[in-house]
Every structure is written in structure tokens, then in C-alpha cells.
Amino acid sequence: MPDTGKVITTMDQDTAKLVLAGPVGAGKTTAIRSITDHEPVSTEMPLSEGATGDKTTTTVALDFSTVVLDDGTPLLVYGVPGQERFSFMRPILLREAFGVAVIVNGSDADVAEQCEYWVREVVASDDAMPIVVGITHTDLCPSFSLGPIRDAIRRCGVVVPAFTFDARDREQAMHLMRALLVAAQ
Numbered sequence: 001m002p003d004t005g006k007v008i009t010t011m012d013q014d015t016a017k018l019v020l021a022g023p024v025g026a027g028k029t030t031a032i033r034s035i036t037d038h039e040p041v042s043t044e045m046p047l048s049e050g051a052t053g054d055k056t057t058t059t060v061a062l063d064f065s066t067v068v069l070d071d072g073t074p075l076l077v078y079g080v081p082g083q084e085r086f087s088f089m090r091p092i093l094l095r096e097a098f099g100v101a102v103i104v105n106g107s108d109a110d111v112a113e114q115c116e117y118w119v120r121e122v123v124a125s126d127d128a129m130p131i132v133v134g135i136t137h138t139d140l141c142p143s144f145s146l147g148p149i150r151d152a153i154r155r156c157g158v159v160v161p162a163f164t165f166d167a168r169d170r171e172q173a174m175h176l177m178r179a180l181l182v183a184a185q
């Protein structure tokens, strides 16, 4: 459902382009589906190694959708494939982004390393790029702590806000987008 019922019909040069990046299964496609005004453009293919839980597909090129915030701000939102073999899509999708949300899976044992890797990827594309980190799946990991994530971000030499959210929840995913817009201002 849309924030305001409005759908973007024109896209001018000034429309903010936000990008969701991060590893396989973090929840990029899910978050875009949660916030979207209409059916997103999606390039999902079956996971070659089989389903993991309710995740049966993976993004092979991009996700794309539009969102209009309550205050009328139109957004273009893109998702990057997490798989390394599609890494050639990253510079294409990161080009001229207004900001990047790095999404990681808080129930992965190596979530801090994943976070560091993806923040470094984004910083390497543009060292002034506004970034927020969103950590999903913490409902599956009661012992999750933000400390190692904050340390990982610090190792990248940037100041980036990090918070937990559930990509399946529209309000929480919208909160992530709003936080990214604030970081980008």
C-alpha cells in the first residue's frame, strides 16, 4: 500500500535515488516489496542451491520501485543483487545514488564482517555517499548486539547510523528509508 496513495508518474533529475545493498538473504527485495507503491520491477530467479526457509529466489539484476513519502517526497528505490557473481551490477546501480542502505542479516554468525565488507564496497564507490545500516532477522537471534556492528562501521572510517528492523514490516522499512534521507541531508 502506498504512503499517500500517490504513484510517481514522472521521474525528473531531482528525484532522490536510494539503493539497498547487502548480502544474499538480508532482506533487500523484501524491504522494497514492503514499502512499494505498486508491484516492483523484480528480477528474481530460483536459488540454485535450493530454498533457505521461505526464501526460494534470489535477485539476479536489480529490484526497482517507487515510493511517495507522507510529505509528498518521491523516491526511486533500487536493490542490488547480493550474489558475488552479479557484482558487476553494483557500480551501475550505485552511480548517482542519493544514499545507500546496507542491509545485513543479524542472525548470520559473520554479520559484522558482512557489514564491514558492504560498507567498504559502498565507500569505495563514493567516499562521500550517505549510508545507513539496517540489520534484519534479529527476532531470530535474541542475543544480537549492535556493538560488533558499530565496531565494523568504525573500521571503515565512516560515521554511519545502524539500527535493527524487520524488512517484512512496512512501517519499519519506511523508517529505514526516512533515516537514509535524513543521513543524506
Ligand SMILES: Nc1nc2c(ncn2[C@@H]2O[C@H](COP(=O)(O)OP(=O)(O)OP(=O)(O)O)[C@@H](O)[C@H]2O)c(=O)[nH]1
Residues within 6 Å of the ligand: 022, 023, 024, 025, 026, 027, 028, 029, 030, 031, 053, 054, 055, 057, 058, 059, 060, 080, 081, 082, 083, 136, 137, 138, 139, 140, 165, 166, 167, 168
Ligand atoms: N525472521 C525474519 N525474516 C526476515 C526479516 N527480514 C526479512 N526476512 C525474510 O528473509 C528473506 C530475505 O530474502 P530477500 O528479501 O529475497 O533477500 P535479498 O537481500 O533480496 O537477497 P538477494 O536478492 O538474494 O541478494 C525473506 O524470506 C524474508 O521474508 C526479519 O527481520 N526477520
Ligand SMILES: [Mg+2]
Residues within 6 Å of the ligand: 028, 029, 030, 058, 059, 063, 079, 080, 081, 082
Ligand atoms: Mg533480492
